[in-house]
Amino acid sequence: MANPVAHGESKKEVPKFKKNYPVFRFIGGNLISFFGDQIYLIALPLIVLAITDSPLSMGIVAALERLPILFQPFIGVLADNFNRKKILLVCDLGRFLAIGTIGALYIMGNLHIWEIYVAAFIVGILTQVYNTSQFASIPRLVQRKDLQLVNSINTGIFQTAVFIAPGLGGILISIFNPGIGLIINSLSFLMGYLIVLSLNIENDLQKEKISISKVFADIKEGFIFVIYHKPILYTNLAMLFSIFGTKLFLTMLVIHLKSTVGLDAVRIGYLLSIGGVAAIVGALMTNVLKRYYSYRSILFIAGFVGGGSIIAFGLHDDFIWLVIMNALGTMSAAIMSPCVVTIRQELSPDRLLGRVQATSRFMTWILMPVSALVAGVIGEYFGTLLTLIIGGTIALLASFIYLHPSLKKA
Numbered sequence: 001m002a003n004p005v006a007h008g009e010s011k012k013e014v015p016k017f018k019k020n021y022p023v024f025r026f027i028g029g030n031l032i033s034f035f036g037d038q039i040y041l042i043a044l045p046l047i048v049l050a051i052t053d054s055p056l057s058m059g060i061v062a063a064l065e066r067l068p069i070l071f072q073p074f075i076g077v078l079a080d081n082f083n084r085k086k087i088l089l090v091c092d093l094g095r096f097l098a099i100g101t102i103g104a105l106y107i108m109g110n111l112h113i114w115e116i117y118v119a120a121f122i123v124g125i126l127t128q129v130y131n132t133s134q135f136a137s138i139p140r141l142v143q144r145k146d147l148q149l150v151n152s153i154n155t156g157i158f159q160t161a162v163f164i165a166p167g168l169g170g171i172l173i174s175i176f177n178p179g180i181g182l183i184i185n186s187l188s189f190l191m192g193y194l195i196v197l198s199l200n201i202e203n204d205l206q207k208e209k210i211s212i213s214k215v216f217a218d219i220k221e222g223f224i225f226v227i228y229h230k231p232i233l234y235t236n237l238a239m240l241f242s243i244f245g246t247k248l249f250l251t252m253l254v255i256h257l258k259s260t261v262g263l264d265a266v267r268i269g270y271l272l273s274i275g276g277v278a279a280i281v282g283a284l285m286t287n288v289l290k291r292y293y294s295y296r297s298i299l300f301i302a303g304f305v306g307g308g309s310i311i312a313f314g315l316h317d318d319f320i321w322l323v324i325m326n327a328l329g330t331m332s333a334a335i336m337s338p339c340v341v342t343i344r345q346e347l348s349p350d351r352l353l354g355r356v357q358a359t360s361r362f363m364t365w366i367l368m369p370v371s372a373l374v375a376g377v378i379g380e381y382f383g384t385l386l387t388l389i390i391g392g393t394i395a396l397l398a399s400f401i402y403l404h405p406s407l408k409k410a
Contacts, residue, residue, distance in 0.1 A: 044061070171266055244371045299339055
């Protein structure tokens with residue numbers, strides 16, 4: 001399936017996984033960052049709700065965080081033509097400063113909604129750049145045969161953070177202040193900065209002088225590659241609609257649990273944490289499932305179950321029911337994520353890794369700012385329940401795109 005030259009070997013031989021200490025540090029840095037992110041996901045909506053008491057404001061914040069998706073084609077060129085390690089360092093440092101600042105301002109009682117809007121946009125840009133550069137860096141840190149394993153572990157530790165961090169974050173926020181949650185998140189990026197600083201991540205490809213014409217030629221090359229490789233193209237199309245529906249759900253999730261269901265920060269944290277247990281299981285299952293099933297079957301079933309769980313989540317307000325449905329959804333997402341990432345990495349040559357990921361994210365995430373804003377409007381005027389039902393229905397229907405024949409051999 002994969003191009004034999006898909007992965008340019010590093011000038012230094014990459015060690016076997018069991019002795020690959022740089023990738024262990026890399027994964028550890030992700031774990032710390034993921035912990036902070038999960039606390040942020042609870043703290044920020046509560047802060048927006050406290051300042052504005054408006055679901056629409058949260059929709060605007062979420063939309064601004066995702067608006068930099070529109071820059072993804074240029075971000076891919078950036079990741080393929082400049083030192084990826086330096087890019088990762090700048091992004092970690094920038095997010096440490098931006099999120100730490102709004103956390104401190106909220107604790108002092110001086111935070112305004114427009115400042116959250118600005119910070120959300122800045123963090124959105126830095127996160128898009130970081131994620132694309134990180135994706136392109138992983139194949140330089142591991143042997144090709146270990147890609148699926150490392151992607152699964154990365155997803156697993158993300159879900160470990162989903163399991164532990166929201167519960168702890170909910171307790172901290174209820175005892176202290178949501179601003180403390182943002183401070184903790186900012187410190188996680190500082191730790192990530194220090195870990196990346198210790199790694200040898202270099203794209204040692206021969207670079208040409210960057211010009212405007214070359215930038216657009218590089219972007220075009222990335223789009224042509226994705227369109228030509230059907231497994232990447234059709235997973236992108238499926239995810240375009242799936243992510244639109246899921247973003248409707250995620251934008252209003254904490255708002256729905258707080259204002260509609262009536263849960264406090266502690267129980268919201270517990271609900272999200274418990275869902276993380278199932279997600280860890282899902283991430284660990286991916287390698288096993290791939291031995292017996294094609295990506296096509298795995299992605300379709302997981303996508304169908306995930307969309308259905310969102311619909312079911314919105315239909316009842318019993319805490320146990322909400323926990324079970326959230327668990328099904330997070331398990332499905334954890335199964336799908338490493339599959340999609342590995343398909344892209346295995347089919348892409350090293351010189352195109354950044355652009356393939358950036359192009360794919362552009363194609364799959366381009367509607368996320370719209371979805372976030374739509375979620376805010378529907379939540380404001382029609383209620384959060386309808387937002388969840390619509391989102392789940394769209395995500396469920398999107399799963400049928402994974403049945404495209406090109407994914408049988410993927």
